Amino acid sequence: MPQSSLAIDSKLPQVGTTIFTIMSRLAADCGAINLSQGFPDFQPDDSLFAATLQAMRMGRNQYPPMAGVAELRAAISDKVESLYGVRYDSESEVTVTAGATQAIFTAIAAFVRPGDEVIVFEPVYDSYVPAIETVGGEARYAALSYPDYRPDWEQVRSLLGPRTRMIIINSPHNPTGAVWSAQDLEHLAELTRGTDIVVLADEVYEHIVFDGARHHSVSRRPELAARSLVVSSFGKTYHITGWKIGYVVGSAHLMNEFRKVHQFNVFTVNTPCQVGIADYMREAARHLGLADFYQRKRNFFRTLLQDSRFDLLACRGTYFQLARYRRISALPDVEFAHWLTREAGVAVIPVSVFYHDGRDDGVVRFCFAKQETTLAAAAERLRSL
Template identity: 50%
Template sequence: MHFTSRLKSKLPNIGTTIFTRMSKLAEEYQALNLSQGFPEFDCSPDLQRLVDKYIRSGKNQYAPMAGVMPLREAISKKTYESTGREYHPETEITITSGATEALYVAITTIVNPGDEVIVFEPAYDSYVPAIELCGGIPIFVTLDPQYDSIDWKAVASKISEKTVAILINTPHNPTGNVWSQRDLQTLAELAEKYDLHVISDEVYEHIIFDGSSHISAASIPALASRTFLCGSFGKTFHTTGWKLGYCLAPAALTTEFRKIHQFLVFSVVTPFQFAVAEYLLEPGHYLKLSDFYQQKRDLFLQAVEGIGFTAKPAEGTFFQNLSYQSLSDENDVSLAERLTREFKIASIPVSAFYSQPVQFKTLRFCFAKNDETLLKGAEYLQKVIW
């Protein structure tokens, strides 16, 4: 009997992510991979020993659905010290399978068919599919990849009676921008005025440069009371493969969040939770991260100086955008692919972070790499025939 599939795609316009595609191309052409955002270096040997300790001590069965209590308590303490906001470990903190799950569950918790969500683009690629899977409608505020400020009047003009949430990301991937106190305060005023939820992606909270500070949604009471704050230890501790994240939210929001979380993954890898909980007892393990990455950002920018790129130094994250506006008329996807094939260096075309085809002629490079790799990458870029 011939089977005719009745499958109807829920994401008909979504294909394989640009990160996967560029990494595969880099592997195929044995190119230097400065595309996908993962550190080239390993995590701390002390953290590895803690994982081993907890595996050997028998912490290998299901964790509690909300996460092991020592880790929730450590996150509560860390957040209070940095923001002044106290999240209750029992009722307001949930450990997730990376920040991507936290974001997905937060979106699923509040978005129903027909609801609108304000999204700032360029936007990380998991946001829009999550909204659309819930039947929601993303409403875009489009920014230049090297923007300096946000036009909040333009943001307000996008809000309708169908708007239920605003999704933000600071420090921001892929632009490297860090939102100011004024930005967050203005966001709080809008959220209060229109009774909106906020989903705040803060995975790069400890990677901030040039003496700036990360302003968390948790630090503004009017925001914290309506915000799902999503974080991750992957970027902070060079452990992206562990997929260990968390969501902080007021108790009433967390109750609804957990109803979905429990049926999506239930719980997260147990020994890693205990290991990170103990590792967090020493704040130096994350407070020194900005200096570490600023050195790499500066090294990379110095090394590519003189090629002809225009670069606004990243204020945070471990990504640096380079505009090639004065060098080539190629679109960024074609150029990124050509650089990978012919000059052995892979990057991400920034147009991939937009909902519609745009041409800001900008490539994103990850500098979470060893110094030798960054210097080699700059050397390859010096040889490009424009």
């Protein structure tokens, strides 16, 4: 194809290929074990496939309603009520999305205008800030303090101003595995009280919280629920990240604005998978058992690495384990991640990429959403360092 001579004023001049794509590609090129990108290497339950195939065969193959098929929206509403004690109306307050990333982008596009400020907590998941900047907003960065990654609410207070339009929170937190407390939500409620700030709550790992702890959803607190859009992901819950199906719940007032954008940037999500998931959700144990399932994997992986030269940080939720590597190498974390992939045959994510200023604490992220054989093989290579 001939080279284009078009002059393009990029909306995202600093953005290149995501680190997840880079590291997964490098892992494939090197034949490395891929503990970088957050997807399982095991299959979901066959009954989910069967339910989806049945939907196809029964003719559920055309456009569904823009907000999602009725039975899935009802199942989502039932699940949220059983977990958090709040009933979202399935007709006006639940929308099925093409994954959580689309839900987050759509929410930002619906509420953030040029010149608005959005507070994010860093290390910050990599899709948030580009979405903010695409619609002309400005990110303001609140720090999650290393090594426990707790929010500093006085710092958050200092970032609030007349242009603050949105606060994006993420708990359980990717990439750190930190989990917010009820007290954190109390601070958030106090800081936003009497304002027009919208809270966008990324809760895609809501079912993956360890050691008997409880996930504190903003949905559980009426004061926060009234100003919040809450995002979750079937990909994380049912091991189907490639299906790219998530959802968002929120008050009808907020959801009305969300859907104005959703109907034009996605319109809707494939029908048979929605129907299959709705059928599969009837057994609550399938999501209620997720914490124990991943806690066993976390414990297995941590045990394998306890005699290594990696220093493991606390992991209270998600399926990610952070580790310091300074006893192994003095390389910057991006260089170390590339070296580890090429030389040790294990791909990881460097945590500095989640900071706007590239802050480097010498920490990398492992994904343990893998078969035990995969984790054991990776740990054997890591222990040799």
